[in-house]
Amino acid sequence: MASLVKTLRVAADPNRLRILLLLQGEELSVAELQEILVMGQSTISTHLSQLKQAGLVEDRRTGKNNLYRLAAGRATGPASPTSDALTTSGGKNSDVKDSDALERHGFSRPESRPALYQGTASAAPQELQDAKSPGFSPYNPPASSSPGALTPEEASFLRDLLARARLEIPEAAADQAARRRVLRKRQDKMRAFFDSVAGRMGRSYVPGKSWKSLAEALLRLLPPVTIADLGAGEGGSALLLSRAAKRVIAVDSSARMIDVGRAEAAGAGAVNVDFRLGDMEDLPIGSGEVDLVFFSQSLHHALHPERALREAARILAPGGRVVILDLARHRFEEARDLYADEWLGFPESDLESMLAQAGFTQIETALVDREPDPPHFQTLLALATKAS
Numbered sequence: 001m002a003s004l005v006k007t008l009r010v011a012a013d014p015n016r017l018r019i020l021l022l023l024q025g026e027e028l029s030v031a032e033l034q035e036i037l038v039m040g041q042s043t044i045s046t047h048l049s050q051l052k053q054a055g056l057v058e059d060r061r062t063g064k065n066n067l068y069r070l071a072a073g074r075a076t077g078p079a080s081p082t083s084d085a086l087t088t089s090g091g092k093n094s095d096v097k098d099s100d101a102l103e104r105h106g107f108s109r110p111e112s113r114p115a116l117y118q119g120t121a122s123a124a125p126q127e128l129q130d131a132k133s134p135g136f137s138p139y140n141p142p143a144s145s146s147p148g149a150l151t152p153e154e155a156s157f158l159r160d161l162l163a164r165a166r167l168e169i170p171e172a173a174a175d176q177a178a179r180r181r182v183l184r185k186r187q188d189k190m191r192a193f194f195d196s197v198a199g200r201m202g203r204s205y206v207p208g209k210s211w212k213s214l215a216e217a218l219l220r221l222l223p224p225v226t227i228a229d230l231g232a233g234e235g236g237s238a239l240l241l242s243r244a245a246k247r248v249i250a251v252d253s254s255a256r257m258i259d260v261g262r263a264e265a266a267g268a269g270a271v272n273v274d275f276r277l278g279d280m281e282d283l284p285i286g287s288g289e290v291d292l293v294f295f296s297q298s299l300h301h302a303l304h305p306e307r308a309l310r311e312a313a314r315i316l317a318p319g320g321r322v323v324i325l326d327l328a329r330h331r332f333e334e335a336r337d338l339y340a341d342e343w344l345g346f347p348e349s350d351l352e353s354m355l356a357q358a359g360f361t362q363i364e365t366a367l368v369d370r371e372p373d374p375p376h377f378q379t380l381l382a383l384a385t386k387a388s
Helices: 002-010 014-022 030-037 041-053 081-086 092-103 126-131 152-168 172-197 211-219 236-242 255-268 305-315 348-357
Strands: 057-062 065-070 226-230 247-252 273-277 290-296 316-327 360-370 378-386
Touching: 002 041, 014 030, 014 041, 014 152, 014 172, 030 041, 030 065, 030 172, 041 057, 152 172, 211 236, 226 236, 226 305, 236 247, 236 255, 236 273, 236 290, 247 255, 255 273, 290 305, 305 316, 305 348, 316 348, 348 360, 348 378
Parallel strands: 226 247, 226 290, 247 273, 290 316
Antiparallel strands: 057 065, 316 378, 360 378
């Protein structure tokens, strides 16, 4: 019972009880507690230090501030008639619940007792009477006291004590209203930031926001299928696809690219990526072996794109799909020398026609990106399905 006595001694101050009530279910900083309680910073910090020493409050560092909350397992925990009362916003029913809970620990109902810290000493438990004694200091508990975890019975007692405090402390309702205002200010600060960047959000740096992270998230929605990455290069796309795929067959005509890709896959621990040396127009893959074919900026390197698409249809199982990301038709002739491009992209109509001639159905095409700098390359997306 030593930790219970210590809890009661530290909680004997109404202002510390007000702090405990405010920290139920919400983390608050010293500055926020100052604003709610209209107290000085040093006073708030002293109260928090004493509550922390007693093991009732814990904190965590966030930026320049510490956020305080009730210590785990104290006045929180599994739902019970008592803890239900603590989360009720008020009203007749909550008063009844609080009163019923308090009576289990020998407290009288609110209407039949004096205020928590007023009236005769006999109205409070012995520990609270001791707290009123001359010379009592709640911050110098007996040597046997320990801030260790409360027993379930002691934690239940603390919950009931806070329930009683919420009923009897005159400022409790106003404190909760002030807490709601403080939390709205937090939300207003966040909204103000997004208001300030509205209209330019996509053109500004946002920590953690990238197309790669978005692609990783969307890939998690894919079923575990076998994918052929044609013109895979060093395997960047293949490694990304392997996160969700059953197997990825990465094909490229450059032996050096294949060697680099295999090393990258080994370093990443991607055991489901199979690198194969071969040509898009004569694939080293069996008929109907894969469920999805992926061309990522590779089709414009094929000497005969229509043949590459017929090969894609061959290796697909019935109902399999092809996904093409390539350049839309452009006039940047230097790309032939700079990037070894065989074709200067494709018009949508030509790509649709080649897919249809290769035996694909449900063909869709769309321009999905345009680079802001000259020569303003545009990315063309095409989707199609092999007939079942």
